[in-house]
Amino acid sequence: MGIQFKDVSYAYKGLKVNYDAIGHINLTIKAKGEFIAIVGQTGSGKSTLVQHMNALLLPTSGNVVVFGQNLPPKKKEKINFLRQKVGLVFQFPEYQLFEETILKDIMFGPKNFKSTEAQAMEMAKRAASIVGIDESMYDQSPFRISGGQMRRVAVAGILAMEPEILVLDEPTRGLDPRGRRDLMKIFNDLHEKNDQTIILISHDMDLVSEYAKRVIVLKEGSIVFDGKKEALFEHPDFETFHLDLPTPLKILKHLEKEVGIPYQPKYDFDSLLDHLKEVSHE
Numbered sequence: 001m002g003i004q005f006k007d008v009s010y011a012y013k014g015l016k017v018n019y020d021a022i023g024h025i026n027l028t029i030k031a032k033g034e035f036i037a038i039v040g041q042t043g044s045g046k047s048t049l050v051q052h053m054n055a056l057l058l059p060t061s062g063n064v065v066v067f068g069q070n071l072p073p074k075k076k077e078k079i080n081f082l083r084q085k086v087g088l089v090f091q092f093p094e095y096q097l098f099e100e101t102i103l104k105d106i107m108f109g110p111k112n113f114k115s116t117e118a119q120a121m122e123m124a125k126r127a128a129s130i131v132g133i134d135e136s137m138y139d140q141s142p143f144r145i146s147g148g149q150m151r152r153v154a155v156a157g158i159l160a161m162e163p164e165i166l167v168l169d170e171p172t173r174g175l176d177p178r179g180r181r182d183l184m185k186i187f188n189d190l191h192e193k194n195d196q197t198i199i200l201i202s203h204d205m206d207l208v209s210e211y212a213k214r215v216i217v218l219k220e221g222s223i224v225f226d227g228k229k230e231a232l233f234e235h236p237d238f239e240t241f242h243l244d245l246p247t248p249l250k251i252l253k254h255l256e257k258e259v260g261i262p263y264q265p266k267y268d269f270d271s272l273l274d275h276l277k278e279v280s281h282e
């Protein structure tokens with residue numbers, strides 16, 4: 001079932017009257033097994049688009065259907081059900097931490113949605129362990145830990161609700177390279193071990209290239225590409241998408257041009273290195 005957009009447009013009310021932040025979006029996302037990156041220039045509508053996936057925004061026109069539920073649902077409880085099913089991690093989610101202790105913060109979601117205190121605690125501990133927050137940190141203040149750890153606590157707060165689909169709005173922004181890798185590994189493990197559908201907004205084409213299977217490109221509020229990443233980077237109109245090529249592909253194109261090594265795409269650094277070792281032995 002997953003998520004379906006049928007001719008969805010959304011206009012923010014305000015200064016720019018009749019200006020669609022997203023327009024005529026048609027999209028189907030499966031409940032399991034997808035790893036989708038949503039990319040596009042700043043202001044292209046990425047955050048607006050994903051906020052429709054759990055009814056934070058409702059379409060100005062068109063329809064969104066999430067797990068069989070037409071939005072907006074008639075009953076308010078249904079919205080809670082939906083927000084549990086589709087977990088959305090905002091840009092800079094650590095700004096939303098507010099409890100006295102790390103464990104309480106992670107428990108907030110499950111407690112609010114349905115669970116008893118004991119269940120919520122169990123779900124929170126499970127989520128904490130997924131993101132590598134150690135038991136010894138449970139009672140610490142979420143405001144006295146590093147930025148990278150705060151980000152993990154915020155992510156754990158969403159994971160604790162055990163969403164079926166995880167939507168991440170630039171989850172690695174502002175983290176150092178190590179923090180970025182560690183966090184991406186957590187998301188990738190969820191995808192690989194549980195077949196969980198992950199939707200990732202990112203400006204980092206190296207991460208997109210390494211992890212995503214499908215890429216959706218937004219330009220001025222419209223989808224200009226939706227397909228396999230392998231097809232995206234070779235697309236004849238790639239230039240018009242205003243995206244960077246991932247570093248491994250840049251290197252490989254350069255090597256073909258300057259050194260004559262035939263171009264063969266590789267989507268992450270390890271595969272690039274393996275490939276270069278192979279060709280240098282030939």
Ligand SMILES: Nc1ncnc2c1ncn2[C@@H]1O[C@H](COP(=O)(O)OP(=O)(O)OP(=O)(O)O)[C@@H](O)[C@H]1O
Pocket residue numbers: 012013014021040041042043044045046047048049
């Ligand atoms: N709360 C708001 N009120 C009015 N206009 C908004 C609001 N949020 C976004 N917009 C406008 O809607 C359009 C799409 O914005 P959106 O935040 O979805 O883009 P984005 O692709 O997520 O950008 P970024 O990469 O900078 O996060 C932009 O023109 C933006 O200025």
Ligand SMILES: [Mg+2]
Pocket residue numbers: 046047048091169
């Ligand atoms: Mg955004």
